[in-house]
Amino acid sequence: MEYKMAFLLMLVMLTSWVAALQDMSGKMFTFPIASNRAYVKLITGTQEFKAVTICHRSFTDLRRDHALFSMATPSHYNSFLLFWDNTNKELEPHVMDKKAEYAGLDYKMNMWHSICTTWDSTSGIVQIWFNGWPSIRKYSVTGQIQSSSFVIILGQEQDSHGGGFDQSQSFVGMMTDVHMWNYVLSGCEIRNYSDERNFTPGNVISWKALEFEIVDKVLIEDRVTQCY
Numbered sequence: 001m002e003y004k005m006a007f008l009l010m011l012v013m014l015t016s017w018v019a020a021l022q023d024m025s026g027k028m029f030t031f032p033i034a035s036n037r038a039y040v041k042l043i044t045g046t047q048e049f050k051a052v053t054i055c056h057r058s059f060t061d062l063r064r065d066h067a068l069f070s071m072a073t074p075s076h077y078n079s080f081l082l083f084w085d086n087t088n089k090e091l092e093p094h095v096m097d098k099k100a101e102y103a104g105l106d107y108k109m110n111m112w113h114s115i116c117t118t119w120d121s122t123s124g125i126v127q128i129w130f131n132g133w134p135s136i137r138k139y140s141v142t143g144q145i146q147s148s149s150f151v152i153i154l155g156q157e158q159d160s161h162g163g164g165f166d167q168s169q170s171f172v173g174m175m176t177d178v179h180m181w182n183y184v185l186s187g188c189e190i191r192n193y194s195d196e197r198n199f200t201p202g203n204v205i206s207w208k209a210l211e212f213e214i215v216d217k218v219l220i221e222d223r224v225t226q227c228y
């Protein structure tokens, strides 16, 4: 009896594991409403970062603040955050709660933008590659990001570890091709990502083998790029 239960439990765990891993190529997440509930949680086993590159493509018509990527640990809710500050019209990468500010980017509504953010723990330098064009390199913070419980969320901005969402900072629109690496990608590789050519998929988060959990109203839809 007990063996049978254990076997069943293992089977359930195995199937949910398999079901959660998905090749999302050609798909996108659609965040159709502003709320403080809807989000996608991305799952990774990584526990420390000596460097980070995060790339994603997003499409929105928001005219207010919103988060594009939010990673929290119990000690740093903005462990790694990419935030659009609509008052100052700037993209703000936060690393371990330290904010850098990038103004003057052509962050237009109603079109796709490829955005890559890099950070290196030794130099403390952050950089944004906006549609394949590099920003200046700014000092943020040095020292590794470590945690046994990273919570990575798309669609909401965390003001606590895995929560503290605010509707007025939620993301509404579409997002695709989310990748995360634990190293800084070369400029050529980032240009390739932006141009949708060949690049090495993320070794921390890969859109081609995405482990995630959807909470509330977020859809997986086809990203139609061409008509035949």
Ligand SMILES: *[C@@H]1O[C@H](CO)[C@@H](O)[C@H](O)[C@H]1NC(C)=O
Binding pocket: 186, 188, 189, 192, 197, 198, 199, 200
């Ligand atoms: C960029 O893409 C081209 C064409 O697909 C490929 O030949 C090249 O190796 C790629 N470069 C990098 C750095 O991945």
Ligand SMILES: [Ca+2]
Binding pocket: 157, 158, 159, 164, 166, 169
């Ligand atoms: Ca907030």
